[in-house]
Amino acid sequence: MILRPFRGRLSPLVYPLLAALLLLAQYAAVLFVFHRHGAMLERDAEFWVVPLRSVGTLSDLTAGDGALIIATALSSYAGLAILSFRRAARSGMGFGLAVFAVLPAFQVGAALILACLPCRAAPPENSPEDEPEQDRPGVDVAHVLQGLFAGVALIVLAVLVSAVTFGAYGWGLFVMTPFLVGLTTAYLANRRNPLDRRQTLLLVTCATGLGALALLLLALEGLICILLIAPLAWGVAAIGGSVGHVLALERNRRDKPLMALALLPAVFALEAAMPPAATMRTRESIDVAAPPAAVWEALTAGAPIAAGPGLVGAAGLAYPLRGRLLGTGVGAVRLGYFSTGVARERVTAWEPERRLAFALLSQPPAMEEMSPYRRVHAPHVQGYFTTGETRFTLRPLPGGGTRLTVSASHVLKIDPIPYWEPLARWAASANSRRVLADVKEKAERLR
Numbered sequence: 001m002i003l004r005p006f007r008g009r010l011s012p013l014v015y016p017l018l019a020a021l022l023l024l025a026q027y028a029a030v031l032f033v034f035h036r037h038g039a040m041l042e043r044d045a046e047f048w049v050v051p052l053r054s055v056g057t058l059s060d061l062t063a064g065d066g067a068l069i070i071a072t073a074l075s076s077y078a079g080l081a082i083l084s085f086r087r088a089a090r091s092g093m094g095f096g097l098a099v100f101a102v103l104p105a106f107q108v109g110a111a112l113i114l115a116c117l118p119c120r121a122a123p124p125e126n127s128p129e130d131e132p133e134q135d136r137p138g139v140d141v142a143h144v145l146q147g148l149f150a151g152v153a154l155i156v157l158a159v160l161v162s163a164v165t166f167g168a169y170g171w172g173l174f175v176m177t178p179f180l181v182g183l184t185t186a187y188l189a190n191r192r193n194p195l196d197r198r199q200t201l202l203l204v205t206c207a208t209g210l211g212a213l214a215l216l217l218l219a220l221e222g223l224i225c226i227l228l229i230a231p232l233a234w235g236v237a238a239i240g241g242s243v244g245h246v247l248a249l250e251r252n253r254r255d256k257p258l259m260a261l262a263l264l265p266a267v268f269a270l271e272a273a274m275p276p277a278a279t280m281r282t283r284e285s286i287d288v289a290a291p292p293a294a295v296w297e298a299l300t301a302g303a304p305i306a307a308g309p310g311l312v313g314a315a316g317l318a319y320p321l322r323g324r325l326l327g328t329g330v331g332a333v334r335l336g337y338f339s340t341g342v343a344r345e346r347v348t349a350w351e352p353e354r355r356l357a358f359a360l361l362s363q364p365p366a367m368e369e370m371s372p373y374r375r376v377h378a379p380h381v382q383g384y385f386t387t388g389e390t391r392f393t394l395r396p397l398p399g400g401g402t403r404l405t406v407s408a409s410h411v412l413k414i415d416p417i418p419y420w421e422p423l424a425r426w427a428a429s430a431n432s433r434r435v436l437a438d439v440k441e442k443a444e445r446l447r
Contacts, residue, residue, distance in 0.1 A: 015087045016115040022079045023107060027051050029072040033065045034058070050104045056278025056417040061425065069418035070232065077102040078239045081179070084114055085243050089250060091117040096263060102179045102236065103267065104171055140193040147189030148207050151181045154261070155211030159220050161265050166272035167379045170415035172264065173271075178233040180261060181207060182240025183247075190248035197245065204241035208234055219376050222369025224316045232419055271415070278412045278421055282428045285405040286436040290447040292353040292394045295402045298442035299356060299392060300325055305438045312430045313339065317367045319431055340364040348389060357391040384413045385424055404439060406432050 030051050034041040039058055041047070047054045052069055055061055084098035097114055100106035158177040162168045185207040186200045195203065212230070215221040288295050302324040309319040318340040326333040329350045336343035341364025349357035366385045369376040388409040395403045410428055414420045 012115070012119060015083055016111065018083055019080060019111040019115070022076045022083075023111070025072055025076050029069055030054050033061075033069065036065075049108075052104060053276055053278075053415065053417055056276060056280075056412070056421065058280075061280070061418070061421050063422040063426070066418040066422040070416065073416070073418075074235055074239070077175070077179075077236070080107060080111070081239060081243050084110065085247060087114045087117070089247070090119055093117060099176070099180065099183075099263075102239075103176045140189075140191075143192055144189045144195075144203065147185040147187070148203060148210070150188055151185035151204070151207030152211045152214055154181050154184060155208070156214050156218065156220070158264060158268075159215055162268040162271075163379060164220065164377055166268045168268045168272035168275070169380050169384065169413075170271040170276065172267040174229060174232060174416060174419075175236050176267060177264065178208065178236040179240035179243075180264070181211065182237035182242075183244035184240075184261070186241040186244030187248045188244075190245050194249055195245075197242070200241055200245045201238060204237050205234065208237050216371065219371060219373040221378050222316065222367075222371045222376050224367070224370050225378065225380070228423065232416075275413050276415045276417055278417045280410050280412060280421060280425060280428075281407060282410065282425060282432055283405065283407040284429060284432040284436055285403055286433075286440050287397065288402045288404055288440045288443050289400075290402060290440075290443040291400055292396055292402045294443040294446040295394055295404055295439060296353045296356075297446055298439045299394075299404075301442070303442065305434065306441070307434055307438055309339065309434065310430065312427055312434075315367075315427075316370050317427045318364060320435060334358050338364050340366070340368050345390075349391065353394055355391070355393055357389055359389045360387050363387065380414060386411050386413075387428075402443070404436055406436060408432065 030047075031041065033055060037058060037060065041054060042057070052073055055065065055069055058065070080101035081098070084101040085095070088095045088098045091114075097110045100110040154177065158173060162170075162173040162177070182204045185204050189195060189203055190200065212221075212226045215226060216223060302322055304322040305320060312319045318338045321337040321339060324335045324337070325347075326335065330347055332347040332350070334345040334347055336345055343363050344361040345358040346361055347356070347358045349355050363386055365381040367381050369378055369381065388411065390406065390408040393405045393407075395405070397403055408428065410424065412421055412424050
């Protein structure tokens with residue numbers, strides 16, 4: 001049975017109205033999150049073009065905030081995709097524009113153009129165009145395999161062009177590409193002998209899974225990164241699969257829905273020219289049953305951290321092993337030994353028993369990919385998550401104790417910010433808590 005959301009006449013006035021409501025939902029979600037945090041939202045040009053990126057200016061974005069933003073985005077994208085492809089089918093053109101309904105910065109322009117497209121005359125009731133022709137029974141294995149291989153190939157090519165060639169990790173790679181994978185796989189597989197919706201979803205899932213396996217075997221990505229992006233990618237691919245399934249049943253035999261594939265490289269190049277840069281801050285504190293002098297000694301001694309890295313280490317993310325000061329006072333060099341290499345830092349504040357701060361000069365990779373190969377061609381492990389200044393503050397407590405606080409600034413350069421920032425914040429905070437717990441243990445032994 002043909003899915004009804006794509007069927008029937010779509011009034012020229014209905015499309016812009018519903019599209020506007022779906023677009024406004026994204027702005028409303030961002031405004032809600034800022035209001036909940038009591039933060040001021042700067043309504044600059046970037047906010048109006050890419051509203052979801054604005055949450056990157058929040059210093060305390062939580063996982064719940066990110067989940068709300070991503071859920072709102074996916075719901076909005078699904079509705080826009082359905083309406084836009086239905087509008088394109090009604091006009092007989094604009095299928096390439098309809099794909100941009102799932103890509104921020106292009107959504108408004110694509111919706112405006114689609115709304116202005118002329119409508120072709122409606123087909124007579126019960127005409128051959130209105131109902132699909134009779135198909136032969138059974139599954140067309142050739143078309144199913146064609147859709148499956150096309151989806152896998154698209155995943156590999158997208159990573160090669162976007163990540164490896166342009167170094168772009170954004171909405172084009174993580175949202176538009178999975179959508180097109182789902183659309184392409186479902187459209188090609190359903191052109192002659194249609195599958196049902198469950199079979200189509202299974203096929204799209206197989207295409208995304210095999211594509212992920214291909215990335216692992218070709219050393220283009222590691223296992224952890226694939227697992228982290230899998231929920232978002234699969235959700236968007238499922239939306240694309242639903243759209244492709246219906247478009248195939250609508251008998252768009254000239255493959256118009258697939259023309260947007262040619263636009264992907266331009267999208268990747270544009271995102272590489274305008275990368276995100278979300279600044280985030282982390283802050284953790286611990287109370288130590290020792291005087292500031294003992295805490296300062298434990299903080300600057302440079303002994304290895306005894307406790308294990310926990311889930312951060314199991315995920316292959318960088319975690320600190322020890323720190324070593326080469327000299328004392330402002331301007332001294334500090335070496336931070338991490339699981340992935342050595343960070344070189346310069347001391348920017350030195351007040352014994354009160355304050356220690358250092359700025360990063362060079363940083364090791366943010367993670368070590370889990371892969372069967374020694375080297376993985378994944379640029380995101382270096383330079384896409386950086387730390388600026390780290391500051392330790394010691395405050396005496398009544399009874400001879402000390403409150404030790406560590407704060408740090410970070411910059412994240414991967415979109416979607418609402419999806420990745422909570423993960424990055426969790427890893428940074430977990431590392432900070434581990435360091436504080438280690439200093440506490442050492443200082444309390446020294447008292």
